[in-house]
Amino acid sequence: MKQHLCPAERQRVAAPSRPSTACLILAGGRSQRMGYDKALLPFPAAEAKDQTFLGRLAHLALALTPEVLVVVRDQCTAARYADYLPPAVRLVVDLVPDQGPLMGLYSGLLALQAPQAVALAVDLPLLRSQLLAWLLALPAHDQRLYVPLIEQRPQVLLARYPRFLVSTIAALLARGQRNPRSLLTVAPVRWLSEEELRPLDPDLCSFLNVNTLQDWQLLEERLSQ
Numbered sequence: 001m002k003q004h005l006c007p008a009e010r011q012r013v014a015a016p017s018r019p020s021t022a023c024l025i026l027a028g029g030r031s032q033r034m035g036y037d038k039a040l041l042p043f044p045a046a047e048a049k050d051q052t053f054l055g056r057l058a059h060l061a062l063a064l065t066p067e068v069l070v071v072v073r074d075q076c077t078a079a080r081y082a083d084y085l086p087p088a089v090r091l092v093v094d095l096v097p098d099q100g101p102l103m104g105l106y107s108g109l110l111a112l113q114a115p116q117a118v119a120l121a122v123d124l125p126l127l128r129s130q131l132l133a134w135l136l137a138l139p140a141h142d143q144r145l146y147v148p149l150i151e152q153r154p155q156v157l158l159a160r161y162p163r164f165l166v167s168t169i170a171a172l173l174a175r176g177q178r179n180p181r182s183l184l185t186v187a188p189v190r191w192l193s194e195e196e197l198r199p200l201d202p203d204l205c206s207f208l209n210v211n212t213l214q215d216w217q218l219l220e221e222r223l224s225q
Helices: 053-062 075-084 101-111 129-136 163-174 180-185 213-224
Strands: 022-027 068-072 090-093 116-121 145-150 158-162 189-192
Touching: 022 053, 022 101, 053 068, 053 075, 053 129, 068 075, 068 101, 075 090, 090 101, 101 116, 101 163, 101 180, 116 129, 129 158, 145 180, 158 163, 163 180
Parallel strands: 022 068, 022 116, 068 090, 145 189
Antiparallel strands: 116 158, 145 158
16 A cells, blocks of 8 residues: 655644664665765864764763664674764664665664663764754554655654664564664654744755765865855
């Protein structure tokens, strides 16, 4: 059955003042289109000299929640990334490598202490702290996925997931699914509209991905203006 992707609810979600949600940074990909490890790309801004995409996201998340996990492909990658991360950040290795972001989400949720997690792709260099703080502070008792819908496209790699979904994700993985979008037809979803998100990020730049060298060069030009 084809799913209708228009948000059913438009009202602003009232978030509590203190977050009770962890942050998962998904960094298990091979960056084949980039030709260089995206997690270790330098952030092209003078105030972030010598800071990588991964390091910047980790520091941003750690300022908002005490539980931050970085999910990586294998132990070798974990050892390499450790030098770029604050000591409080935990590294988690995919249970099975090279199985896509759904496996990264599964591995991260299994390792959580919190009942909820905001999952982030590692290549979100313009993520706004206000937006991340708001997602982290959404009601902890709500067992729905909270998924932004930008230009009618679900943003599953900047979304909030309840930990109880691990059994559902395991079943999807067993059927060969690799993309978190596969959850959208089997789990309850609370769509977050652009109208709700723009007060936190007026240009919605938090959802900008950097997948290629050309993307990185455009980011550098944007930040230099």
